[in-house]
Amino acid sequence: MVRGLPVEAKEALDNALMEHGLRSTKQREHVFSVLLHKRDHPTADEVYARSRQEMDSISLATVYNCLETLVGCGLVRAVNYEREPTRYCPNLHEHAHFQDRRTGRVYDVDLPPDLMKKLRAVLPEGYHAESIELYFHGKAEAENS
Protein backbone atom coordinates (compact mmCIF):
# COMPACT_ATOMS: atom_id res chain seq x y z
CA MET A 1 0.00 0.00 0.00
CA VAL A 2 1.28 3.43 -0.89
CA ARG A 3 1.34 5.92 1.94
CA GLY A 4 1.41 9.64 1.39
CA LEU A 5 4.54 11.52 0.46
CA PRO A 6 7.32 12.04 2.97
CA VAL A 7 7.48 15.73 3.89
CA GLU A 8 10.72 16.27 2.01
CA ALA A 9 9.27 14.82 -1.16
CA LYS A 10 6.11 16.83 -0.70
CA GLU A 11 8.18 19.97 -0.37
CA ALA A 12 10.28 19.13 -3.39
CA LEU A 13 7.09 18.57 -5.37
CA ASP A 14 5.38 21.77 -4.22
CA ASN A 15 8.51 23.81 -4.85
CA ALA A 16 9.04 22.39 -8.29
CA LEU A 17 5.39 22.92 -9.24
CA MET A 18 5.47 26.45 -7.85
CA GLU A 19 8.62 27.31 -9.79
CA HIS A 20 6.93 26.18 -12.95
CA GLY A 21 3.74 28.12 -12.22
CA LEU A 22 1.74 24.94 -11.70
CA ARG A 23 -0.68 23.95 -8.98
CA SER A 24 -0.41 21.26 -6.40
CA THR A 25 -3.18 18.69 -6.74
CA LYS A 26 -3.87 15.44 -4.99
CA GLN A 27 -3.51 13.53 -8.26
CA ARG A 28 -0.03 14.93 -8.91
CA GLU A 29 0.96 14.19 -5.34
CA HIS A 30 -0.38 10.67 -5.53
CA VAL A 31 1.24 9.82 -8.86
CA PHE A 32 4.54 11.12 -7.52
CA SER A 33 4.18 9.00 -4.39
CA VAL A 34 3.44 5.93 -6.52
CA LEU A 35 6.68 6.48 -8.42
CA LEU A 36 8.69 7.00 -5.25
CA HIS A 37 7.19 3.99 -3.52
CA LYS A 38 8.27 1.36 -6.04
CA ARG A 39 11.17 2.46 -8.20
CA ASP A 40 10.97 -0.23 -10.85
CA HIS A 41 10.51 2.06 -13.85
CA PRO A 42 6.80 1.49 -14.35
CA THR A 43 4.96 2.39 -17.55
CA ALA A 44 2.04 4.82 -17.55
CA ASP A 45 -0.36 1.88 -17.47
CA GLU A 46 1.38 0.44 -14.45
CA VAL A 47 1.35 3.79 -12.70
CA TYR A 48 -2.34 4.01 -13.53
CA ALA A 49 -3.05 0.59 -12.02
CA ARG A 50 -1.08 1.37 -8.88
CA SER A 51 -2.61 4.79 -8.50
CA ARG A 52 -6.12 3.41 -8.69
CA GLN A 53 -5.49 1.12 -5.75
CA GLU A 54 -5.79 4.13 -3.49
CA MET A 55 -7.39 6.70 -5.73
CA ASP A 56 -9.94 4.80 -7.72
CA SER A 57 -11.34 7.85 -9.45
CA ILE A 58 -8.09 8.88 -11.16
CA SER A 59 -8.18 8.63 -14.93
CA LEU A 60 -5.56 7.37 -17.32
CA ALA A 61 -5.46 10.76 -19.02
CA THR A 62 -4.66 12.36 -15.69
CA VAL A 63 -1.91 9.87 -15.03
CA TYR A 64 -0.39 10.81 -18.38
CA ASN A 65 -0.82 14.48 -17.56
CA CYS A 66 0.74 14.12 -14.14
CA LEU A 67 3.69 12.15 -15.45
CA GLU A 68 4.32 14.73 -18.13
CA THR A 69 4.11 17.46 -15.53
CA LEU A 70 6.55 15.69 -13.22
CA VAL A 71 8.99 15.19 -16.07
CA GLY A 72 8.59 18.82 -17.07
CA CYS A 73 9.37 19.92 -13.51
CA GLY A 74 12.52 17.82 -13.45
CA LEU A 75 11.31 15.51 -10.69
CA VAL A 76 11.08 12.43 -12.86
CA ARG A 77 12.88 11.12 -15.91
CA ALA A 78 11.24 9.43 -18.89
CA VAL A 79 13.02 6.27 -19.96
CA ASN A 80 12.57 5.10 -23.53
CA TYR A 81 13.81 1.79 -24.85
CA GLU A 82 13.17 1.38 -28.54
CA ARG A 83 9.46 1.56 -29.16
CA GLU A 84 8.40 0.18 -25.82
CA PRO A 85 6.02 2.20 -23.67
CA THR A 86 7.75 5.02 -21.83
CA ARG A 87 8.86 4.20 -18.30
CA TYR A 88 9.22 6.65 -15.45
CA CYS A 89 12.10 7.07 -13.01
CA PRO A 90 12.17 9.36 -9.96
CA ASN A 91 15.92 8.89 -9.36
CA LEU A 92 17.47 12.33 -9.62
CA HIS A 93 21.08 11.30 -9.26
CA GLU A 94 23.12 11.22 -12.43
CA HIS A 95 22.60 7.76 -13.74
CA ALA A 96 22.18 5.65 -16.86
CA HIS A 97 19.77 2.81 -17.57
CA PHE A 98 20.30 -0.84 -18.26
CA GLN A 99 17.61 -3.07 -19.69
CA ASP A 100 17.78 -6.83 -19.36
CA ARG A 101 17.07 -8.42 -22.70
CA ARG A 102 15.25 -11.38 -21.23
CA THR A 103 13.02 -9.80 -18.64
CA GLY A 104 12.72 -6.32 -20.11
CA ARG A 105 13.36 -4.92 -16.67
CA VAL A 106 15.22 -1.65 -16.37
CA TYR A 107 17.85 -0.88 -13.75
CA ASP A 108 19.58 2.32 -12.73
CA VAL A 109 23.32 2.46 -13.25
CA ASP A 110 25.23 4.98 -11.15
CA LEU A 111 27.74 7.04 -13.03
CA PRO A 112 31.11 8.28 -11.77
CA PRO A 113 30.93 11.98 -10.95
CA ASP A 114 33.00 13.20 -13.88
CA LEU A 115 31.53 11.00 -16.59
CA MET A 116 28.87 13.42 -17.74
CA LYS A 117 31.53 16.07 -18.15
CA LYS A 118 33.56 13.67 -20.28
CA LEU A 119 30.56 12.84 -22.40
CA ARG A 120 29.77 16.48 -22.92
CA ALA A 121 33.36 16.93 -24.06
CA VAL A 122 32.89 14.67 -27.06
CA LEU A 123 30.52 17.17 -28.66
CA PRO A 124 31.96 19.32 -31.43
CA GLU A 125 32.03 23.08 -31.13
CA GLY A 126 28.60 24.61 -31.36
CA TYR A 127 26.70 21.69 -29.95
CA HIS A 128 25.21 22.30 -26.52
CA ALA A 129 23.55 19.35 -24.83
CA GLU A 130 20.66 20.04 -22.51
CA SER A 131 20.20 16.38 -21.77
CA ILE A 132 22.29 13.27 -22.16
CA GLU A 133 20.76 9.81 -22.07
CA LEU A 134 22.86 6.69 -21.84
CA TYR A 135 21.10 3.40 -22.50
CA PHE A 136 22.56 -0.06 -22.04
CA HIS A 137 20.84 -3.20 -23.26
CA GLY A 138 22.00 -6.72 -22.56
CA LYS A 139 22.04 -9.51 -20.06
CA ALA A 140 21.98 -9.07 -16.31
CA GLU A 141 23.07 -12.21 -14.48
CA ALA A 142 21.36 -13.94 -11.63
CA GLU A 143 18.22 -11.92 -11.63
CA ASN A 144 15.48 -13.17 -9.38
CA SER A 145 12.83 -14.71 -11.62
Add this chain to the structure above:
Amino acid sequence: MVRGLPVEAKEALDNALMEHGLRSTKQREHVFSVLLHKRDHPTADEVYARSRQEMDSISLATVYNCLETLVGCGLVRAVNYEREPTRYCPNLHEHAHFQDRRTGRVYDVDLPPDLMKKLRAVLPEGYHAESIELYFHGKAEAENS
Protein backbone atom coordinates in the same frame (compact mmCIF):
# COMPACT_ATOMS: atom_id res chain seq x y z
CA MET B 1 18.24 10.76 -57.79
CA VAL B 2 19.39 7.63 -56.09
CA ARG B 3 21.76 5.50 -58.12
CA GLY B 4 22.31 1.85 -57.39
CA LEU B 5 24.59 0.69 -54.66
CA PRO B 6 28.35 1.03 -54.96
CA VAL B 7 29.87 -2.43 -55.35
CA GLU B 8 31.35 -2.38 -51.87
CA ALA B 9 28.02 -1.58 -50.31
CA LYS B 10 26.35 -4.20 -52.45
CA GLU B 11 28.87 -6.77 -51.26
CA ALA B 12 28.47 -5.74 -47.64
CA LEU B 13 24.72 -6.09 -48.01
CA ASP B 14 24.84 -9.47 -49.73
CA ASN B 15 27.34 -10.80 -47.23
CA ALA B 16 25.34 -9.62 -44.26
CA LEU B 17 22.11 -11.04 -45.67
CA MET B 18 23.81 -14.32 -46.50
CA GLU B 19 25.28 -14.62 -43.01
CA HIS B 20 21.82 -14.20 -41.58
CA GLY B 21 20.27 -16.72 -43.97
CA LEU B 22 18.31 -14.04 -45.78
CA ARG B 23 17.84 -13.38 -49.48
CA SER B 24 18.99 -10.48 -51.55
CA THR B 25 16.04 -8.64 -53.08
CA LYS B 26 15.79 -5.50 -55.12
CA GLN B 27 13.67 -3.87 -52.42
CA ARG B 28 16.29 -4.48 -49.73
CA GLU B 29 18.99 -3.22 -52.03
CA HIS B 30 17.02 -0.13 -52.90
CA VAL B 31 16.09 0.76 -49.34
CA PHE B 32 19.74 0.36 -48.34
CA SER B 33 20.82 2.61 -51.18
CA VAL B 34 18.27 5.23 -50.14
CA LEU B 35 19.75 5.25 -46.64
CA LEU B 36 23.31 5.49 -47.92
CA HIS B 37 22.48 8.21 -50.40
CA LYS B 38 21.19 10.79 -47.93
CA ARG B 39 22.38 10.19 -44.41
CA ASP B 40 20.04 12.51 -42.61
CA HIS B 41 18.42 9.94 -40.33
CA PRO B 42 15.12 9.61 -42.19
CA THR B 43 12.03 8.04 -40.67
CA ALA B 44 10.35 5.02 -42.25
CA ASP B 45 7.86 7.32 -43.95
CA GLU B 46 10.66 9.38 -45.41
CA VAL B 47 12.48 6.28 -46.60
CA TYR B 48 9.20 5.16 -48.15
CA ALA B 49 8.75 8.45 -49.99
CA ARG B 50 12.33 8.43 -51.26
CA SER B 51 12.16 4.80 -52.26
CA ARG B 52 9.04 5.33 -54.31
CA GLN B 53 10.75 7.96 -56.41
CA GLU B 54 12.58 5.18 -58.20
CA MET B 55 10.61 2.12 -57.21
CA ASP B 56 7.02 3.22 -57.27
CA SER B 57 5.63 -0.20 -56.52
CA ILE B 58 7.34 -0.63 -53.15
CA SER B 59 4.98 -0.75 -50.22
CA LEU B 60 5.25 0.85 -46.82
CA ALA B 61 5.12 -2.58 -45.20
CA THR B 62 8.10 -3.64 -47.27
CA VAL B 63 10.01 -0.54 -46.29
CA TYR B 64 9.38 -1.41 -42.65
CA ASN B 65 10.41 -5.01 -43.33
CA CYS B 66 13.58 -3.99 -45.13
CA LEU B 67 14.58 -1.52 -42.45
CA GLU B 68 14.06 -4.13 -39.76
CA THR B 69 16.10 -6.61 -41.78
CA LEU B 70 18.94 -4.13 -42.27
CA VAL B 71 18.98 -3.34 -38.57
CA GLY B 72 18.94 -7.05 -37.76
CA CYS B 73 21.91 -7.62 -40.07
CA GLY B 74 23.87 -4.87 -38.36
CA LEU B 75 24.04 -2.65 -41.44
CA VAL B 76 21.87 0.09 -40.06
CA ARG B 77 21.10 1.50 -36.62
CA ALA B 78 17.69 2.51 -35.34
CA VAL B 79 17.67 5.89 -33.64
CA ASN B 80 14.93 6.63 -31.15
CA TYR B 81 14.33 10.02 -29.62
CA GLU B 82 11.56 10.00 -27.09
CA ARG B 83 8.34 8.92 -28.78
CA GLU B 84 9.22 10.26 -32.17
CA PRO B 85 9.15 7.93 -35.15
CA THR B 86 12.23 5.75 -35.40
CA ARG B 87 14.99 7.10 -37.61
CA TYR B 88 17.55 5.05 -39.50
CA CYS B 89 21.31 5.49 -39.68
CA PRO B 90 23.73 3.56 -41.92
CA ASN B 91 26.84 4.90 -40.18
CA LEU B 92 28.66 1.88 -38.80
CA HIS B 93 31.41 3.74 -36.98
CA GLU B 94 31.05 4.00 -33.24
CA HIS B 95 29.09 7.13 -32.76
CA ALA B 96 26.44 8.83 -30.68
CA HIS B 97 23.50 10.99 -31.77
CA PHE B 98 22.64 14.58 -31.16
CA GLN B 99 19.21 16.02 -31.79
CA ASP B 100 18.67 19.72 -32.24
CA ARG B 101 15.77 20.84 -30.11
CA ARG B 102 14.54 23.41 -32.58
CA THR B 103 14.75 21.59 -35.88
CA GLY B 104 14.44 18.04 -34.64
CA ARG B 105 17.31 17.10 -36.89
CA VAL B 106 19.68 14.37 -35.78
CA TYR B 107 23.44 14.44 -36.23
CA ASP B 108 26.12 11.81 -35.77
CA VAL B 109 28.72 12.48 -33.12
CA ASP B 110 32.02 10.65 -33.47
CA LEU B 111 33.31 9.07 -30.33
CA PRO B 112 36.93 8.73 -29.23
CA PRO B 113 38.12 5.15 -29.71
CA ASP B 114 38.25 4.21 -26.04
CA LEU B 115 34.99 5.80 -24.91
CA MET B 116 32.81 2.75 -25.38
CA LYS B 117 35.24 0.76 -23.26
CA LYS B 118 34.98 3.39 -20.54
CA LEU B 119 31.22 3.36 -20.71
CA ARG B 120 31.11 -0.40 -20.47
CA ALA B 121 33.31 -0.12 -17.38
CA VAL B 122 30.63 1.75 -15.45
CA LEU B 123 28.43 -1.35 -15.38
CA PRO B 124 28.38 -3.30 -12.14
CA GLU B 125 29.47 -6.93 -12.04
CA GLY B 126 27.04 -9.23 -13.77
CA TYR B 127 25.76 -6.69 -16.27
CA HIS B 128 26.81 -7.38 -19.85
CA ALA B 129 25.88 -4.78 -22.42
CA GLU B 130 25.19 -5.94 -25.96
CA SER B 131 24.43 -2.43 -27.11
CA ILE B 132 25.09 1.04 -25.80
CA GLU B 133 23.19 4.05 -27.05
CA LEU B 134 24.22 7.58 -26.23
CA TYR B 135 21.72 10.32 -27.00
CA PHE B 136 22.31 14.04 -26.75
CA HIS B 137 19.56 16.59 -27.06
CA GLY B 138 20.06 20.32 -27.15
CA LYS B 139 20.93 23.25 -29.34
CA ALA B 140 23.22 23.11 -32.34
CA GLU B 141 24.44 26.54 -33.39
CA ALA B 142 24.44 28.09 -36.81
CA GLU B 143 22.47 25.43 -38.54
CA ASN B 144 21.40 26.20 -42.04
CA SER B 145 17.67 26.89 -41.91
Add this chain to the structure above:
DNA sequence: TTGAAAATTGGAATTATTCTAATTTAGTAA
Protein backbone atom coordinates in the same frame (compact mmCIF):
# COMPACT_ATOMS: atom_id res chain seq x y z
C1' DT C 1 -17.15 33.77 -1.15
C1' DT C 2 -16.46 34.15 -5.76
C1' DG C 3 -14.49 34.22 -10.28
C1' DA C 4 -11.04 32.90 -13.54
C1' DA C 5 -7.62 29.94 -14.81
C1' DA C 6 -5.92 25.47 -14.37
C1' DA C 7 -6.60 20.64 -13.83
C1' DT C 8 -9.17 16.47 -14.28
C1' DT C 9 -12.08 13.38 -16.75
C1' DG C 10 -14.05 9.82 -20.21
C1' DG C 11 -14.00 8.89 -24.46
C1' DA C 12 -12.76 9.74 -29.20
C1' DA C 13 -8.92 10.39 -32.27
C1' DT C 14 -4.27 9.85 -33.80
C1' DT C 15 -0.36 7.52 -35.66
C1' DA C 16 3.65 4.76 -35.94
C1' DT C 17 4.02 0.25 -36.33
C1' DT C 18 2.69 -4.65 -36.68
C1' DC C 19 -0.10 -8.24 -38.35
C1' DT C 20 -2.55 -11.08 -41.84
C1' DA C 21 -3.52 -13.62 -45.72
C1' DA C 22 -2.83 -13.68 -50.56
C1' DT C 23 0.46 -13.14 -54.28
C1' DT C 24 5.00 -12.97 -56.10
C1' DT C 25 9.81 -14.00 -56.19
C1' DA C 26 14.39 -16.17 -55.33
C1' DG C 27 17.09 -19.96 -55.15
C1' DT C 28 17.66 -24.88 -55.84
C1' DA C 29 17.36 -29.40 -57.69
C1' DA C 30 15.98 -32.23 -61.38
Add this chain to the structure above:
DNA sequence: TTACTAAATTAGAATAATTCCAATTTTCAA
Protein backbone atom coordinates in the same frame (compact mmCIF):
# COMPACT_ATOMS: atom_id res chain seq x y z
C1' DT D 1 14.89 -24.74 -68.35
C1' DT D 2 11.33 -26.13 -65.35
C1' DA D 3 9.21 -26.94 -61.16
C1' DC D 4 9.18 -26.60 -56.44
C1' DT D 5 9.51 -24.59 -51.83
C1' DA D 6 10.46 -21.27 -48.72
C1' DA D 7 11.00 -16.53 -48.26
C1' DA D 8 9.65 -11.92 -49.39
C1' DT D 9 6.41 -8.54 -50.84
C1' DT D 10 2.03 -6.45 -50.76
C1' DA D 11 -2.47 -3.92 -49.44
C1' DG D 12 -5.10 -3.22 -46.08
C1' DA D 13 -6.79 -4.24 -41.43
C1' DA D 14 -5.52 -4.19 -36.65
C1' DT D 15 -3.01 -2.66 -32.64
C1' DA D 16 -1.60 0.11 -28.79
C1' DA D 17 0.53 3.92 -26.63
C1' DT D 18 -0.41 8.39 -26.41
C1' DT D 19 -2.78 12.74 -27.31
C1' DC D 20 -6.73 15.46 -28.02
C1' DC D 21 -11.26 17.34 -26.91
C1' DA D 22 -15.02 19.43 -24.64
C1' DA D 23 -17.35 19.29 -20.34
C1' DT D 24 -16.91 19.34 -15.41
C1' DT D 25 -14.44 20.14 -11.22
C1' DT D 26 -10.95 22.19 -8.46
C1' DT D 27 -7.51 25.45 -6.96
C1' DC D 28 -6.13 29.82 -5.53
C1' DA D 29 -6.09 34.72 -5.21
C1' DA D 30 -8.79 38.78 -4.55
